[in-house]
Amino acid sequence: MGKVHVSSHPLVAHKVTLLRDVNTEPKRFRELVDEITSLLLYEATLDFPLREIEVQTPLATTRGYDLQWRIGFVPILRAGLGMVPAALRLMPFAEVWHLGIYREHDTLRPVEYYNKLPQDMKIDVALVLDPMLATGGSAVAAVDVLKLRNLSAVRFVGLIAAPEGIEALTRAHPDIEIYVAAVDSHLNDQAYIVPGLGDAGDRQFGTG
Numbered sequence: 597m598g599k600v601h602v603s604s605h606p607l608v609a610h611k612v613t614l615l616r617d618v619n620t621e622p623k624r625f626r627e628l629v630d631e632i633t634s635l636l637l638y639e640a641t642l643d644f645p646l647r648e649i650e651v652q653t654p655l656a657t658t659r660g661y662d663l664q665w666r667i668g669f670v671p672i673l674r675a676g677l678g679m680v681p682a683a684l685r686l687m688p689f690a691e692v693w694h695l696g697i698y699r700e701h702d703t704l705r706p707v708e709y710y711n712k713l714p715q716d717m718k719i720d721v722a723l724v725l726d727p728m729l730a731t732g733g734s735a736v737a738a739v740d741v742l743k744l745r746n747l748s749a750v751r752f753v754g755l756i757a758a759p760e761g762i763e764a765l766t767r768a769h770p771d772i773e774i775y776v777a778a779v780d781s782h783l784n785d786q787a788y789i790v791p792g793l794g795d796a797g798d799r800q801f802g803t804g
């Protein structure tokens with residue numbers, strides 16, 4: 597059974613507050629997305645399995661560790677793109693599999709528009725990256741895509757979630773782990789997260 601991990605790190609709380617602020621400009625907004633992603637990924641990888649290896653220091657041979665899992669990042673376009681640099685900085689050996697999904701304005705249903713994922717992804721764990729978990733439609737669709745490729749170890753890493761999104765994602769995929777910086781109050785009548793931060797894609801890329 598998966599679990600919902602809501603960060604209790606003081607730096608995350610501080611940075612999410614700046615991220616929410618309507619006066620935060622796209623440049624600072626992108627920096628904050630990057631900084632919070634680093635902190636969340638620290639938490640999302642805490643239990644990754646290790647394999648013992650030997651390492652030669654200038655003085656001696658000693659025990660060292662290598663990560664056992666091959667890691668893939670699955671950013672959901674567009675807004676998930678802003679989480680990729682931090683992810684690759686921490687895990688430069690990981691693969692990045694882009695998935696284009698947008699939320700249709702009227703129906704709020706997820707529409708997949710870019711997917712070049714091969715049937716055999718040759719990774720052991722997928723970290724789905726998307727700042728917002730609102731109705732959960734986009735995240736559920738992304739995990740559906742991964743499960744069709746027989747990936748069972750999937751973690752969702754996001755910045756802000758609505759209770760409705762958490763409920764939808766855990767109901768559709770009870771086995772996945774969810775890592776977020778904050779869980780907000782509710783969705784408004786256009787399914788925006790309240791208080792939230794507005795449109796994460798528009799705020800990063802200045803398109804609002």
Ligand SMILES: O=P(O)(O)OC[C@H]1O[C@H](OP(=O)(O)OP(=O)(O)O)[C@H](O)[C@@H]1O
Pocket residue numbers: 672673674675676697698699700704706726727728729730731732733734735761787795796797798
């Ligand atoms: O949980 P949901 O109700 O599916 O909503 C969340 C989705 O909405 C946003 O993307 P959006 O559709 O705005 O696309 P964009 O990233 O291209 O702006 C966000 O980045 C998620 O992918």
Ligand SMILES: O=c1cc[nH]c(=O)[nH]1
Pocket residue numbers: 675728730787788789790792793794795796797
């Ligand atoms: O509040 C929301 C909901 C969906 N997508 C966003 O970018 N923000």
Ligand SMILES: [Mg+2]
Pocket residue numbers: 675795796797798
């Ligand atoms: Mg958007």
